[in-house]
Amino acid sequence: MQNKAWSLIFFTLLSQFGAGLMLYITIIYFFDHQAFQLLPSGVSFLAPDFLALMVITIAVLFSFFHLGKRLNATNALNHLSSSWLSREIFTVLIFGTCVLLVFLTRKINPAVTWLLPTTLLFSAFAGILLVAMISMVYLIPTIPSWNSWHTPLGFCLSALTTGGATIVLLVHFNITIPESGFILPKSIIVVSWALAIFLAIEIIATLVFQSKLAEASPVGINQVSFNSGTYQTLHMVRIFILFISMTFLIYFIFRLPGISANFHAHVRFFAMIFALIVIEEIIGRYQFYASYYRVGV
């Protein structure tokens, strides 16, 4: 793996996490206002917009760590006409601004009713654009292991799984149970099912891509091997975690109707699933950077 790749691992993961989170908040706002009302606003890590703002800020800070000459980062937008990296940085800034506007709109709570849906829509769109731009940066024809369908799919799934898991967790954290019990918002059940489906897709995509990588004959001077050693071990560990997360998640969904009785244990159980998803995403992204090899010398 390249030096300083850890900063890129966290930059890409956190950016996609933020993008996924904003996408889910927007969907919940438009389709399930009851669930949206559960989410607090203002400076709180239980508020999804503030969390997304923090996440994207930390992601940008991480991106600085891999630069050799950070002062020259002011030139990063010079080549928007042809450089996907330049466009990616531009989109990060746009996305960050949109998230900030959502945060301010919710915090100030203005009387203008169209402002929040507009800012939410813009932030969701900017998030999707950001994931697309990050994908384009890595679709490099001279790097066969990255120049594949798996790169954009993997990035999209990262956004959808981490964002989805966070929104389910945040809604649970913000629920106060009345004596008479409560009904969990429908959108949370839908998001949980969607999450299970995304995890299943991730398992299939990872297995298919790994078999392709293992069969690929290396080009250039790099004698890379993807079907042995640490890379293969990490792949197996990741698949195991993905499978466990999906199984636990399905179990969690079937237990949802009767959660009032043992609510805190239920939330702890989902927090464990969330942690598993984060761990497998970090392993997956590490593997992504470790799979770097280029044609030629």
Add this chain to the structure above:
Amino acid sequence: MVMHNIRLWQRWRNNNDILMKRLAFYFDANACSGCKTCQVACKDKHDLPLGVLWRRVYEVTGGEWIQRGKVWENNVYAYNVSLACNHCEDPVCLKGCPTKAISKHENGIVDIDPEMCMGCRYCEWVCPYGAPQFLEDAGIMTKCNLCADYVQRDKNPSCVDACPMRAMDFGEYDELIKKYGERDDIYPLPNRYHTEPSILVHPHRSSDHVELEQPEVSNLEEVRNAK
């Protein structure tokens, strides 16, 4: 008005096409002994620190010993490839650079502006020739600039003149083709379509074996540690 502007742009482009040169290297793998004088001359000329090699010599080996009855035969081969930046016609490093630090001059030299580079190393990722190299102390990317100051004075780059075997030549791409003919690339060079490199390589006579026998670069530690 629009048509007038388009005509002006076309005239400007045509003029620039005339001015645009394509300076290139020629490398004869048969003549190269692998002495690495070119590598050292480059380091000396540009005062490059330890680990940074704008020009690298790849030592390619391959083949095996095969027993036929009581006789052992071999198809073992070895050759060297001296490589620096090829100042490509379609430089992927230039396209990908977010800061516009990499530019292509009228004489075809692809160069990095140290004042603009932010050291993101994206050019290092994308270049299939390993040309851009990271200068740890300055935190920026550097690469072969074809000894631009020498070229301006109608001199050859230092690597070309230093070669004791006369395995290298330098000049306009079209003139080099007239002089040496069209040449194919050899292992470990990538397919030309990626970047259209400005280099002509006279393949080593053993490079035909490459398709049959899995070749390898035997000095990977040396060329890989070039940052």
